[in-house]
Amino acid sequence: MISLILRPMYIEKIMPYVDTPFVKVLSGVRRCGKSTIVKMIAEELRGRGIPDERILAYNFDSLQHEDIKTAKLLYDTVKGQLSKDGKTYLFLDEIQEVKSWEKAVNSFMTDFDVDIYVTGSNSRMMSSEISTYLTGRYISFRIFPLSFAEYLSFRKEYTSLGDIRLELARYLRLGGFPAVHLQEYTPDEAYTIVKDIYNSTIFTDIVKRNQIRKVDQLERIVRFAFNNVGRTFSASSIAKYLKNEQRSIDNETVYNYLSKLESAFILHRCSRFDIQGKEILKTQEKFFLSDPAFRYSVLGYTPDSVAAMLENLVYLELLRRGYEVTIGKLDNAEIDFVATKQENKLYIQIAERIEREETQQREYGRLLGIADNYPKYVLLADEFAGGNYQGIKTMHIADFLLSEEY
Template identity: 30%
Template sequence: MDKNKYIKRESYLNKLVIRRDNGEVKIITGPRRCGKSWLLSHIYKDYLLEQGVSPDNIIMLDFDRDDDKYDFNILDSRAVKEHIYSRIKNENENYYIFLDEIQELDNFERLVNGLNSHDNIDVYVTGSNSRFLSHDIRTIFRGRGNEIRVFPLSFREYCQEITDIREAWMMYSTFGGMPQLLHYNDNEQRINYLQNLWEKTYLDDVVERNNVRNELAISRLATSLCSSIGSLTNPARIANTLESVQKMKIDSKTVSSYIDYLENAFLFESAERYDVKGRRYYETNKKYYCIDIGLRNARLNFRQQEPTHIMENVLYNHLRILGYLVDVGIVESREMKNGKASYSQREIDFVANKGSQRYYIQSAYSIFSEEKREQELASLLKVSDSFKKIVVVGDEIMPYSDDNGIYFTGLFDFLLKDDWQ
């Protein structure tokens, strides 16, 4: 990839543009190295310059650096405040403040809220840990925070750089969408980069920030979650697995805390089980998905390359990138079988919701027989509402709807679209 070129990530740029000068702090969240800093310091900065904003009116500070770039203590909030205000020369001009990985600065809330109180200052911060989860933003920024969640590259973004779609899928489904990978020319570099991210960035950060005492346990827990993506589980079951397979004694309460730490670092997300007809959530068992399929594969040393699970994880991430909230659907029903009433519980891979939109989605890597087809459709046919029902298959097919109104589409077609009306 030409270093002078970059993927513009239009969807995120548009979110920043429409929030420009709106009086709120723009909080860009996501895992480390997913492109948050680049989004601000290059993509959005270039946009502002094109709009006529003076370079002197864009002030950028990176709190994740340990070099001598600055002539003041970058981790001293008082020194940071003095530096920023010394750069603001004219009260009649707008200034744009970019504060990268702001959680590294103690007492940052007061600094950010103070800056945001000025009508001519527009504040943007990035963060990669739980302090920037949406349920905390309202408190931290006094109700004046607006979160923009950033993910690694989507498959559609990835295809901007690799135009052969089959080659793009082979690379993406193996190494994922961390932006830095586009600068590497061989697989050894890609593998080393992803594995170093886990050991030297992600796990070290989680351990340090949460004062984790058992580093080996949380490391093996991360591996266990990667190994079981898309499978129903709970902390007690994971604790039993770690004890039986890894010979590691750990209680379910600790496992639950460690999972929270990994989710709060934006490394995994959980999908809850939702009773479609009863309109309620089940309290036990969830499915976990890795935020990036390349990170998942790297954690497993690229040994578990199950195409069905990889496809399911990529579909989940795609829906989340598009802004959908995603649950695992459960459809309960009573049926007559051999003259007797029986109770059944069928699963829909994804119930995707965004505002008034809802989709029921099945991930079916291959429908190789009529029996398999009936199996994939069984849960969808039990849903009586009018929301669209979709089956995504791993093959390239011409999209069509069957006699029941269920929409069938190929994987690539699904991943390259924003909606499926």
């Protein structure tokens, strides 16, 4: 039996809301670990003395509950199981499979003494629809695939841990889906697992749910987006690319597909921010993946993709830590990331290595052109990375991902 490896980042965020009058909503890409985290929460409750009969769990991906398709059925099924001798802790996993589920959850909150935790793999379902019935009565927690620190914990527990910087290269290629790191898989075996996650997300959460007929069109847009991670592009550039392949599509349809990929947490949209004008720019966004292994499982591994995937890793780590992340625009130059959290701000440049003086001048010069005193970083994959340059901290990307200083 596989033991649960704690993911304290999430447990520490969620546990303070136990026994509060809020539905705890955990959302994230399929197989990122949401179900395991709710099991951890249930174990924490048992550790506090809550008996098993007051902890109810339903997984709507399971055949056991496949007949519960409507809010009324959910309500009628669960209400008879609720404890009559104290608060019931109710866990509803992959709740998006139940139509109008939020009506049932709202009724549970109104009619019974319950503490509710729900998980879902569709951000639209977890935001706009939920707010209609649960305004002011829920708290959202975004769950991601394993961070680099969590990945190292899995490696240490299930296989063997190598040099940290070599482990970064492995993490970059195989990604952070927990299922990939429960034993020592080859890249081909790992990508088989990830491709299955990708296919189930595309066909269950996007094609089936939205009744998309032109699946090949969607997949071509996916491939374009995956191949252009870390580059600015627009709907019109995708439409032009498809037109060159003799496939006609309008900009609105492209945006619609990109939105659906975002809703299923396959893609993240990253806007550009004018550092001098202090405003979000509406054009030329970038898209990043919820896990780098998505790219490699679909397109295959190529060495020229490494720089973009390193950016992707840093982007995801900043999101995990609660930062709002944009791409910085400074005159005609670009800052890879501007990360903001309350009164904190970071500026970050990322490169595989700096071998020439003009590269150094470019990477450091852009940050030196920002006229404020917030921390500035140049992150490298070079084994000699380290030190400071005119107040700009230089770090190896592995060290940055594991750092507790930001």
